[in-house]
Amino acid sequence: MKYLDEYRDPALARRLLDEIHAVATRPWTLMEVCGGQTHTIVRQGIDELLPPGVRMIHGPGCPVCVTPLELVDKALAIAAREDVTFTSYGDMLRVPGNATDLLALRAGGSDVRVVYSPLDAVRIAGQRPDREVVFFAVGFETTAPANAMAVLHAHRLGLPNFSMLVSHVLVPPAMTAILDAPGCEVQGFLAAGHVCAVMGWTEYEPIADRYRVPIVVTGFEPLDLLEGILMAVRQLEQGRAEVQNQYARAVRRQGNTEAQDAIRRVFRVVERAWRGIGTIPGSGLTLTEEFAGYDAETRFAVADITAQENPLCIAGDILTGTRVPTDCPAYGALCTPRGPLGAPMVSTEGTCAAYFSAGRRPLPRPPAPARSS
Amino acid sequence: MCLGVPGRIMETTDVAGMLMGRVDFGGVSRDVCLAYVPEARVGDYVIVHVGFAISLVDEAEARRTLEVLRTMGDTLDQELSPEQVLGGAAAQRRPG
């Protein structure tokens, strides 16, 4: 397929790897922000082919993974109502809440549907005026334009039975939270190309400056990632800390201004709790005053629901890159994609799921001493 | 849900005041909202996310990136075989 296959060319990938090996003279630690990038890196084994010392930390860029448990419980409370048709991206269906998940609710008779686009949810609302149709609006800046348009479209069509459970998160505040965390080892970032396709990269310039970290806007194919890594390593070797754009075929500096206008009209910036990381100021979106009537959280009075994370899950450490999934005692045993304990095992973009589907095993532990009984 | 895919616009339509289009993804086609790429025309490639085109693919830039990579010299003779790099998904997705 055009614009995919060319960026998977093995011969060019090899050249890029050679070049990275030639350029890197010291150990460097980079973080790829986006879960889609993590998936490609782990699946292709790119992290294992880098020069010794050049290390990839997998960032928090999986929206499913950072959605707080209490939001999942709110979704479950709404979806369980008889008058509600609950719609969501497929990824969210298996995310375990405290007691159940959306898939189990559906099996029990609740009207839970997977949609490809939030406009599908608006369409259902138009067809079924007798039902309350709720869309679970999670995601980063990439899905915000789609969700904004769904609200605008429902508004235009005058659909009183459409609403959204919103848990939008924003990337730049999370990057600064990671850089501010004590013991942060990240020396450079691969920024998420599609987030930047929407938002541009002006927000990253002060971060690169203030923290002296190179930030390379990077695409999602193997060649994109390898080139992004090369550009970041080159900057580090030369003592530079700039924002560079590897993904020029899809990203411009100002981003998509039409999409930004729609986001600004429908959403406003608020503080958000990130699963495993905690509350980050200015890191999320909620509906503006004008569109507050579409907020499912107030419509169904679920704002008071709170929840406790499973104590076994080390998702916070995984999301900030201080530990890898194979360090988790539950990994592959109590926690698998079929029976996930924590969110990073649920979504295909989650770091734990990426490790699991690539067949990564925990490092062998020394055998327990034999005991005679 | 964050994976965006490039596809080619086959036709455009107006649906209740919103610019929509039929977009082909290597044989599979879908209805996509084009409201955020009003400059897009039939034949253009767009990056699509959850049913929305968020960016027009700049074909000149796409060519330039590949040319830069193709002219990059073999600076080191590594023992890495290409199959190692792309033994996974790419190989499977490629027919033949």
Ligand code: SF4
């Ligand atoms: S393997 Fe499962 S329990 Fe462990 S950190 Fe990942 S999601 Fe949480």
